[in-house]
Amino acid sequence: MRFFNTYSRKLEEFEPLDPAARSIKIYTCGPTVYSRAHIGNFRAYIFEDLLQRHLELRGYKVHRVMNITDVDDKTIRGAREARVPLAKFTRQFKQAFFEDAKTLRIKRADEFPCATDQRYVDRMIAMIGALISKRLAYQADDKSVYFRINKFPNYGKLAHFDLTQLQSTGRVKHDEYDKEHIGDFALWKAWDEEDGDVKWDSPWAPGRPGWHIECSAMATALLGDQIDIHCGGVDNIFPHHEAEIAQSEGVTGEKFVRYWLHCAHLLVDGQKMAKSLGNFYTVPDVLAKSYSGRELRYALLRVHYRVPLNFTWKGMNEARESLGRIDEWLARLSKIARKEKVQRPAPTATQRPIEKPGFEEALDDDLNISAALGFLFETIRETNRAMDENKLDAASASALLDWWQRINTVLDLEAHAEIVVPTEVTQLAKERENARREKNWKRSDELRERISALRWEVRDTKDGSQLTPRSG
Numbered sequence: 001m002r003f004f005n006t007y008s009r010k011l012e013e014f015e016p017l018d019p020a021a022r023s024i025k026i027y028t029c030g031p032t033v034y035s036r037a038h039i040g041n042f043r044a045y046i047f048e049d050l051l052q053r054h055l056e057l058r059g060y061k062v063h064r065v066m067n068i069t070d071v072d073d074k075t076i077r078g079a080r081e082a083r084v085p086l087a088k089f090t091r092q093f094k095q096a097f098f099e100d101a102k103t104l105r106i107k108r109a110d111e112f113p114c115a116t117d118q119r120y121v122d123r124m125i126a127m128i129g130a131l132i133s134k135r136l137a138y139q140a141d142d143k144s145v146y147f148r149i150n151k152f153p154n155y156g157k158l159a160h161f162d163l164t165q166l167q168s169t170g171r172v173k174h175d176e177y178d179k180e181h182i183g184d185f186a187l188w189k190a191w192d193e194e195d196g197d198v199k200w201d202s203p204w205a206p207g208r209p210g211w212h213i214e215c216s217a218m219a220t221a222l223l224g225d226q227i228d229i230h231c232g233g234v235d236n237i238f239p240h241h242e243a244e245i246a247q248s249e250g251v252t253g254e255k256f257v258r259y260w261l262h263c264a265h266l267l268v269d270g271q272k273m274a275k276s277l278g279n280f281y282t283v284p285d286v287l288a289k290s291y292s293g294r295e296l297r298y299a300l301l302r303v304h305y306r307v308p309l310n311f312t313w314k315g316m317n318e319a320r321e322s323l324g325r326i327d328e329w330l331a332r333l334s335k336i337a338r339k340e341k342v343q344r345p346a347p348t349a350t351q352r353p354i355e356k357p358g359f360e361e362a363l364d365d366d367l368n369i370s371a372a373l374g375f376l377f378e379t380i381r382e383t384n385r386a387m388d389e390n391k392l393d394a395a396s397a398s399a400l401l402d403w404w405q406r407i408n409t410v411l412d413l414e415a416h417a418e419i420v421v422p423t424e425v426t427q428l429a430k431e432r433e434n435a436r437r438e439k440n441w442k443r444s445d446e447l448r449e450r451i452s453a454l455r456w457e458v459r460d461t462k463d464g465s466q467l468t469p470r471s472g
């Protein structure tokens, strides 16, 4: 498996920190909850979802942390304008984020730490203290604490940024006069009137943490000094991730992140998304146009993460069409697989009648989803042709359905309307599983027939039997 590492600007073979345990630590920068996240934000979250699911398909155990930035300039300004306390203001957007993520079938991270949690604020303060004692940070006359970038020789390595350029950019904002260097960034911002009642005590002055130190503190608190993969959008590279490296490595002296993966922008009709251009969309905006979360997931997933994705309504219609082809294919396969009278042993991962490695291998290559989907649709075309000619037998259809179940753990694109399975059907399926366990195939077949008479279909997978409503 290989990934493009922003740090080296190279495709690198993936080697986890702890190869023996096959467990991987991933940190992903989450939303800043000052407004509802837009579909460009969700493009990055879907790329991270794809990364996690593919690693899991390949047998890795993933521990993923996604932070929630619930204190920064934008959240404070928003709360002030809405005349509500910061926590109340951000709560609605946290909820909206989780709702939208669910709509898009994004797997939940293991942890969602919030920057305002006192235990993380304590850790931020401790880290800032450590940086000051190493002379990597200083308190300026405005009482704020800044990181001294000239003392950290690797600063600029991630963004491939030349510090001399930074010096020559001239204008210094009024509130930054106190800094030693224009590129020094705030670790602790001393309180001012604009902050209202948002402040924490610190050894320097009452105030609040800078955005960058929030991520360093939460990442190292939950994942340790070193993590395998850190993701975000390309706009996070500088200064945010550059600053994360400087702060974390400045404190621990260890290499913070092995692989930096960044997702390219999302454009709308070839333009940057902006409220002023009227092309700014949230997930509910897309749903309001009668598209489903599944269709939007497909549209945001189908382009390689390092390529800018151009979102258009035509693209949404294409997503709908592509999913229709998958649905139709699955329905046809199920119909043929159902005709199977002879009981066959449940397939296992190692013993599959049809080997289809192309999909997974494409994803091994820096998550090449467009190639993986190309492979899927090629398979669909081939098997549709075979089915047209009555050349696909039940065993092959079942094998293809099993393959789909496997790759769908990554794609999560199967249609599932919120269907409630009737108790009677669940009960029959349970009895059938017992019969199968006792190798009573006759009884098992009878039960399958009874389930089928109730217009449900039972399918055996390696994770047990699955019930789907019968189509047609």
Ligand SMILES: [Zn+2]
Pocket: 028, 029, 030, 215, 240
């Ligand atoms: Zn971050």
